[in-house]
Amino acid sequence: MRGYLRSDGRKGIRNVVAVAYLVECARHVAHEIAAEFRGQPVHVIGFPGCYPxxxxxxxxxxxxTHPNVGAVLLVSLGCEGFDKRGLREVIAESGRPVDLVGIQTTGGTRSTIRHGVDWVGGALTDLEETPRVPMTAADLVVGTICGGSDATSGLTANPAMGLAFDTLIAAGGRAIFEETGELIGLNQFMADRAETPALAREIVACMDKTEAYYRTLGHGSFAAGNADGGLTTIEEKSLGAYAKSGHSPIAGLLKPGDIPPRTGLYLLDVIPDGEVRFGFPNINDNAEIAELIACGSQIILFATGRGSVVGSAISPVIKVCANPQTFRRMSEDMDVDAGRVLEGRATLADVGAEIFALIEEVADGALTKSEELLHQEFILTYKSFTPIGPSCLPGVR
Amino acid sequence: MTPLLRLADSDPVGIATRDILAGEQMWLGPLSVIAAADVPLGHKIALRRIAAGEKVEKYRVPIGTATVDIFPGETVHTHNLRSNYIPTYTLEAGHRFGEEQ
Incomplete structure (x- = not known):
């Protein structure tokens, strides 16, 4: 494998130009700029809110400043509350080409699109010079999520992804599982896998917070299709989701944006701290994917039973289909047919090895199905967190 | 491949590994159950009588509490099992989970 070397030592598996809108009012302009580069690695991300x-x-x-990102165009309306100059500075300090264009000062929609298209075209040319260096599985951070889950997710795709995680960690890589809202009921099982008693207490506290948060909201992380697919309760859904964590000890508890500091398995706490504010923690799967990517994930493993089609901006999504009936209907969207296990055509170990091999191929440049189909979903909404404490990352100074 | 999967020996429910038809008889070792209704892939069937108020386990992990007595061969789903944490519901008009009941 070869990766794009970044100034912080991390290695990217893609070299994306991110076009980032800093308020909803700038989103259309950002999309119009990216539309000029359809099929090229130009992805739109952004934050819709006007208030900081x-x-x-x-x-x-x-x-x-994700390793898969090589250059950034920031698109501002001009009057929004986002700290745009601070963001530009952080990107510039990372050594990446960056430009901040304001729609109000540039003269409106057309002139901003023209300016943006010129800049992105130049950035794409510059990025051809990015040094590529050898990389191994030890350079990878892989995040995992399940979406459009049904009762097969926990039988085939999730446990197979867990086996791939075990292999990745044995090879020195870092793995992140999350969806704490979909781990309700597994509190003690996770605590028992923590590397230290202090971390176990942090995990229990995180899960207590999660349960209280969803009780206040009155609805769990559970969709109608989950029940249509045979899942009856949130704790049953959790049981299946938990299987994707594999068998490694839990090395740490992260919050969105924390980079796993060493090899091992990490739990990502996605539930806001403090009183319940701003609504549901993650309003859909892509909100969780964006958080896994913000934690440094260069690749996302996505288990689906009902049949999700999403991909993501910035990091490739590998779709692992749990349900053999769904795979037959939607094979063009699926990278791995894990439902073979239910029909006796493969073992979990076979599928786990296939997923790990695919991680290495995708890291080396092979496109996933969602990439080929130009899925580049992205969403970011309001949340509120306090930083993690030292006991969340044992063994790290 | 057995059409019915029991993840742990102590589980009172089995999981359909393919679509099962009403009246179909299935064997799990010496145990036999007859499906009381059509059971789609992934859905659960009671392997023994489950009393109202009993915690139901799958893979030895509690997945909810029975709201009524459940008899062997019956489907176990939102009509007879509730969460011990957060209720399961949808607002979609006319939508019944799993098109049951």
Whole structure:
């Protein structure tokens, strides 16, 4: 494998120009700029809110300096509250080409699109010079999520992804699982896998917070299709989701934007701290994917039973289909047919090895199905977090 | 491949590994159950009588509490099992989970 070397030592597996809108009012202009480069590595990300939010600020900084990102065009309307100059500075300090264009000062929609298209075209040419260096699985951070889950997700795709995680960690890589809202009921099982008692207490506290948060909202992370697919309760859905964590000890508890500091398995806490504010923690799968990417994930493993089609901006999404009936209907969207296990055509170990091999191929440049189909979904909303404490990352000074 | 999967020996429910038809008889070792209704892939069937109020386990992990007595061969789903954490519901008009009941 070869990766794009960044100034912080991390290695990217893609070399994307990110076009980032800093308020909803600039989103259309950002999309029009990117539309000129259809099929090229130009992805739109952004934050729709007009009012400042430290979580969104941190997310945007981590995303714009992600190893898969080579250059960033920031698109501002002009009057929004986002810390645009601070963001530009962080990106410039990372050594990446960056430009900040304001729609109000540039003269409106057309002139800003023209300016943006010129800049992105130049950036794409510059990025051809990015040094590529050898990389191994130890350079990878892989995040995992399940979406459009049904009762097969926990039987085939999730446990197979867990086996791929075990292999990745044995090879020195870093793995992140999340969806704490979909781990309700597994509190003690996770605590028992923590590397230290102090980390176990942090995990229990995180899960207590999660349960209280969803109880206040009155609805769990559970969709109608989950029940149509045979899942009856949130804890049953959790049981399946948990299987994607594999068998490694839990090395740390992260919050969105924290980069896993050493090899091992990490749990990502996606539930805001403090009183319930701003609504549902993650309003859909892509909100979680964006957070996994902000934690440095260069690749996302996505298990689906009902059949999700999404990909993501910045990092490739590998779709692992749990349900053999869904795979037959939607094979063009799926990278791995894990439902073979239910029909006796493969073992979990076979599928786990296939997923790990695919991680290496995708890291080396092979396109996933969602990349080929130009899926580049992205969403970022308001949240509020306090920083993690030292016991969340044992063994790190 | 067995059409019914029991993830742990102590589980009172089995999982359909393919679509099962009403009246179909299935064996799990010496145990036999007859499906009381059509059971789609992934859905659960009671392997023994489950009393109302009993915690139901899958893979030895509690997945909810039975709201009524459930008899062997019956489907176990939102009509007879509730969450011990957060209720399961949808606002979509006319939508019944799994098109059951």
């Amino acid at each position: 939010n430290p979580y969104a600020n941190r997310m945007m900084r981590q995303l714009c």
